[in-house]
Amino acid sequence: MDTNVSRRRFLGTAGIGAASVGALSALAAEGAEPDSALKIVAVACSPRKGKTTAQALGMCLEAAKAVAPERIEIELVELAGLKIPAELAAGIPLEAGQADDFPEVAAKLSDPTVGAIIVGTPVYFANMATLCKAFIDRCGMFRKNKFALSGKIAGVLAVGGVRNGGQELVIQSVQASLFCHEMLVVGDGRPTGHFGACLWNDGSDDVSKDEFGVATAKNLGRHMAEVALARGTP
Numbered sequence: 555m556d557t558n559v560s561r562r563r564f565l566g567t568a569g570i571g572a573a574s575v576g577a578l579s580a581l582a583a584e585g586a587e588p589d590s591a592l593k594i595v596a597v598a599c600s601p602r603k604g605k606t607t608a609q610a611l612g613m614c615l616e617a618a619k620a621v622a623p624e625r626i627e628i629e630l631v632e633l634a635g636l637k638i639p640a641e642l643a644a645g646i647p648l649e650a651g652q653a654d655d656f657p658e659v660a661a662k663l664s665d666p667t668v669g670a671i672i673v674g675t676p677v678y679f680a681n682m683a684t685l686c687k688a689f690i691d692r693c694g695m696f697r698k699n700k701f702a703l704s705g706k707i708a709g710v711l712a713v714g715g716v717r718n719g720g721q722e723l724v725i726q727s728v729q730a731s732l733f734c735h736e737m738l739v740v741g742d743g744r745p746t747g748h749f750g751a752c753l754w755n756d757g758s759d760d761v762s763k764d765e766f767g768v769a770t771a772k773n774l775g776r777h778m779a780e781v782a783l784a785r786g787t788p
C-alpha cells in the first residue's frame with residue numbers, strides 16, 4: 555500500500571463525487587502536518603478478555619498499521635474487567651467506594667494523536683453488549699467537552715455466535731451513537747465494502763476460521779487508516 559495517500563487517490567478510493575470535494579478540501583486543510591504520527595485505537599467491549607472481539611480487533615488494527623507502518627501506531631484497549639458505571643452519564647453520582655475505570659479509557663481516546671477509533675462488541679441478543687452501551691453512554695462527556703471526538707474516523711466491528719446473528723444491526727446501532735460526536739464513520743473497504751466488520755464465532759472462540767469475516771475486519775482497518783491518513787489528525 556502506498557503510504558503517501560494523495561488527495562486525488564483518496565477521493566478516487568473513497569468514490570467521492572465532485573460535490574463533496576469542497577468539504578474534503580476544508581477537512582484536509584485543517585488537518586495536522588502530513589507526516590505527523592497517527593494513532594488508531596480499538597476498544598474491545600466484550601466482558602471476556604482476549605476472546606473473539608479482541609482477536610478480531612487485533613486483525614483490524616494490524617491491517618490498519620500495514621497501510622503506513624512508520625506513521626501509524628495502534629493500540630487495543632480492552633474493557634473486560636473494567637468498571638464502567640453507566641449511571642454516571644445520567645448524573646447519578648458514584649456510591650461510596652464504587653470504582654470507575656472510564657477516566658483511564660477516556661485518557662487514551664483523548665490523546666491528540668488519535669485519528670481513528672474502532673469500536674468492537676459481541677452481539678448480545680441482537681444488540682451491543684452491556685459494556686459497549688455503558689462505554690458509549692460515558693463517551694457523552696466528549697460531546698459535552700466541545701465535541702472532542704469530532705472529525706476522528708470511526709468504524710465498528712461486531713462478532714456473533716451465529717453467521718447472521720445481528721451483527722449488522724449492532725454495527726448500525728453503534729454507528730448511530732458515533733454520528734452524535736461528529737465522528738466520520740466509515741465501513742469496511744473494498745472488496746467486501748459494506749457496513750463494518752461482521753464476524754462469526756462458530757463456538758470455538760477462534761474467528762480466524764471465518765474467512766469472510768476476517769476479510770471484513772482487515773478491510774475495515776485498512777480503509778480507516780487510508781481515510782485517517784488523508785484526513786490528518788483532527
Ligand SMILES: Cc1cc2nc3c(=O)[nH]c(=O)nc-3n(C[C@H](O)[C@H](O)[C@H](O)COP(=O)(O)O)c2cc1C
Pocket residue numbers: 600601602605606607608675676677678679680681713714715716717718719720721755759
Ligand atoms: C448473553 C449472550 C447473548 C448472545 N446473543 C447473541 C445473538 O443474539 N446473536 C449472535 O450471533 N450471537 C450471540 N451471542 C454469542 C456471542 O456474540 C459470541 O459468542 C461472541 O463471539 C462473543 O464475543 P467475545 O468472544 O468477544 O466475548 C450471545 C452471547 C451471549 C453471552
